[in-house]
Amino acid sequence: MRQENIFPEDILSHQEKPSLSGKWFGKWALITGASAGIGVAFAEELASGRTKLVLTARRKDRLEELARRLTATYKVSAEVFPADLADPSAPEKIFAFTKEKGIEIDLLINNAGFGQYGEFTSVEKQRSLHMVQVNCHAVVHLTRLYLPEMVARRRGDVLILASTASFQAVPYISTYAATKAFDLLFAEGLAEEMKPYGIRVCALCPGSTESEFHAVSEQEKFQRRVETAEKVAHTGLKALAAGKSYVISGLGNYLGAHGERLVPRRFVTRMAGKMFKPWNK
Secondary structure, three states, X not given: OHHHHOOOOOOOOHHHOOOOOOOOOOOEEEEEOOOOXXXXXXXXXXXXXXXXXXXXXXXXXXXXXXXXXXXXXXXXOEEEOOOOOXXXXXXXXXXXXXXXXXXXXXXXXXXXXXXXXXOHHHOOHHHHHHHHHHHHHHHHHHXXXXXXHHHHHOOEEEEEEOOHHHHOOOOXXXXXXXXXXXXXXXXXXXHHHHHHHOEEEEEEEOOOEOOOHHHHHOOHHHXXXXXXXXXXXXXXHHHHHOOOOEEEOOHHHHHHHHHHHHOOHHHHHHHHHHHHOOOOO
């Protein structure tokens, strides 16, 4: 049952939480979407535990700045590979880069993703298609590239960024919510498949988080109960290390996601539609 795979992170502040230092000590982690928000928070926490990093995102300047800072602060190796996961060939290029460098990825964090607010027919077509490419296709592609080597080694971890939107249809961000539902179910299924090989797979489901996500998706007005990127990243890494197949970050988000099960799905969708409906409609 899903309830066995969740624990709410709601009482301790990030500073009070036990450190994850050493969980991936000396191993290589690949983080997509590493140039901002939760991606930076993942990199920071892992570097503090002496995890070596491969950082990828679109913005080369930000990646290089982050790599320099982490290398100087934590004395860890940090490689940078700029890539846009909206390009279907990007996962193969990332994989080729790590192979050429002789890097074994023990922790794959599929963090990259974006949304777009608005009525489906008003959202630019290519924007919606790129959203599916980045949020779903690239996640499957990268995981399929790195997982066989983890299976052969009988060790490895995969963390996939889902969302509290994974649990329901959300009008006016319909495509985004659907992509995150895909990510959640994909992670849960893989978690069970990979258990015999000693590989952990977990979906992290945050709600509103301090990041650039809302600005990019034009949803700033819906930010509430915002958690820090550091707290969300820590919650995900902790759940992955504990062998959870998914985790919802934050007590309020946890109660909201599971409270929806007590009422008809159509009612939940209708209420979400009223909440997200553009003010000019």
